[in-house]
Amino acid sequence: MALMPGLQINIGQQLKLTPQLQQSIKILQYSALEVQQTISTTLETNFMLELDEDGPDEAEEFDAADSEYEEEPINEASETELDIESSDTLSDDLQADYEWEEVYIDSPISNSIKSSNNDDYTAPENYTSAEVTLSEKLYWQSDIYSWSDSQEVIASYIIDDIDDEGYLKTPLEDIMASIQKNEPDLIISIADIEQVLFVIQQFEPTGVGARNLSECLILQLKALPQNPYVVTAIKIIEENFDLLSVRDYKRIKKIYLLNDEELMEVIHVIQALSPRPGREYSSTQGEIVIPDLKLYRSKDGFIVELNQDAFPRLTINSAYIDMAGSLGADNSDTKQIKEQLIEAKGLIKSIQSRGETLLRVGKYIIEKQARFFEEGEQAMQPMVLRDVAESLELHESTISRATNQKYMQTPRGTFELKYFFSTGVSQYGSDDQSAIAIKSHIKQLIEGEDPNKPLSDNKLMALLEEKDINVARRTIAKYREALHIPSSSERKKLNKFK
Structure with missing residues (x-):
């Protein structure tokens, strides 16, 4: 059968993520x-993006001025050629880029973001002295020791x-092989x-340079003043x-013919x-x-709000918008300004969307775990990603992204x-208990x-049943092992020698 070219028409659905949506997911x-680092990097490469160092009042005045600019363009040529004001991609959202305080105004949990003092200040605990590493400490001691030439290399x-x-942890044979490879003129042995x-x-x-734990402990014991207990320990x-x-003490x-006291x-x-x-x-x-x-x-x-000190306030540089309005559409600078404007607006929107999602998730957590904030871990309620996703009408992957490496003070x-x-x-017959609360x-x-009579797991089970916790x-x-707590027999041995 001969192969011949042909045309086929297929109908299907396909989901594609726009660059803006991809950036929002990433942010x-x-x-x-990481958001701060992204902002810092973008500020260095995008001249349309700048820090808004004005207070809320100045920002509102700037919004008003920007609105006037939209209503009264500089000239018709700029409006037609650059199409900043009439473009569906740019104009509808330009004003919103400046309204940082009003993004979450409809949120019942936080209707404003307070102004902050931006004075440069570093807490005293963040001033640290120069640290000496272990390697530097050892090299300093090696430099003042009277080695021979070959010993100094070793x-x-x-x-x-x-x-x-x-x-x-490196075998001595491997060290010798490395020396022989890099120092062929040096004749050494193990x-x-x-x-x-x-x-x-x-x-x-003391104990440095040991090849295993027992050698490390012996080196430290030999450096102690010698007495019968130190000798026996060695x-x-x-x-x-x-x-x-x-811990087979018996x-x-x-x-070694020891009594309990010895x-x-x-x-x-x-x-x-x-x-x-x-x-x-370290x-x-x-x-x-x-x-x-x-x-x-x-x-x-309780009231939850975004940490306004975590991120710098961003705005669009209006001077370049005015400059673009006076240039022709074919000008390379005009095209660059438009590209930079789209990138700057996209970053601002992504950061605002991130904050809105975090506020929604934070509000749900506070409502669900209100008893935790009042009573502590024992009042923690069970909660999974699916519960939050269904309540906020978001996907579980979105909730996962919004909770990983995000912190609440x-x-x-x-x-x-x-x-x-x-x-x-x-x-059985009562509300489910959170694993954190049980732990x-x-x-x-x-x-x-x-300490002399540690609780066994069976006894712990009985005591928990008295608190209506049936596990x-x-x-x-x-759960005990997850908390790194030894068994009752091990705890008894440990308590005996505390």
């Missing part, structure tokens, strides 16, 4: 810090391979590397570290050691969290919005238990 899923390779926690490593292990912080770690790891007492002293010596000696030189600056929403308590309840602290989402645990009850019961023992065990 919505950004964190506050020391530099070893220090480079020590991780941030102070451990040397014994030479071990000799240099022994010296580095005497550096501060022997236990060298000979029976596995028994110590599983066998330890039997092997074993307690030995355990206290070991517990005082640092399993990660390099941590003290960065101490906390992660910057910028809340997108702020929650206030008023006499009528509340009287109880700053929380990520997705923190308020929790699955419900079915109850909070378990944590509270364990914190108040008798299975395996569920309690799962």
Whole structure:
């Protein structure tokens, strides 16, 4: 059968995302810090976008002036050629770009955004002294040590391979191979590397350069003033570290002929050691969290609003619009101004849409979790993405984007919005309980238990039933493990040597 060209007509539906919608989705899923970075980058490349440093009053006056500009164009030629005022793409929404305060005026939860003091101020806790890294600390000690030429080279390779926690996890054979590859004239052996490593292990912080946990603890014990308990601790770690790891204290007492008091002293010596000696030189600056929403308590309840300090106020540079009006349509500058204007308006709309969505989600969370803000975690209600999506008539993916890496500052602290989402645990004949609330009850019961008689999972189940919380023992065990709380037998052993 011969193949011949032909034409076919097919009818079908296809969904395409406009560039503006794609940008809105991207801006919505950004964190506050990422939005700030996007704004900063756009300000550097788009001359139509600028910061609105005027207060609300000045902005309103500018809106009025802009409206006059729309009603009375500079000349007919500019109106016809550039078509800024009559274009469906640009004119209908131009005025809205400046009305930052009025975007959410219909929202019952926040009908205005308060003015803020934009004075530059840095809190004292944000001023930090210069930090010394672990590598710098080790190199400083190496520089003042009297190495031979070959030992100094070996020391530099070893220090480079020590991780941030102070451990040397690279095998000595690999270090020697690396040195031989990069320093072909240097003749060394494993014994030479071990000799240099022994010296580095005497550096501060004590325990640095260890190849495993037991070696790290032994290095620290050997640096302590020697007494019977320190000597016994060294022997236990060298000979029976596995028994110590599983807290098999009965066998330890039997092997080393210790009574309870002596074993307690030995355990206290070991517990005082640092399993990660390099941590003290790690960065101490906390992660910057910028809340997108702020929650206030008023006499009528709670009020939520956008964090006006999180984002700079944006506006359109009217000077370039006036300039475009005096240029011809064929002018390259006119086309560039139009492109930049579309981009600037699109960014402003995307940020406003993001804020509106966050306010709607924040309002729903406050209404649903009102008891949490009054009573704490134990009053947390079950809530899933589907509930919010159905209530706000949005897609679940939109709610997911609006809650991920978005934070709300509340009287109880700053929380990520997705923190308020929790699955419900079915109850027999009563309302479902939030998993977060159940975990909070378990944590509270364990914190108040008798150290000598820790509560078993069965006992926790019975105590929760007294609070009308009916969950299975395996569920309690799962939540307890999620809270990183050991079993009752493990807690009893730990409490014994506290």
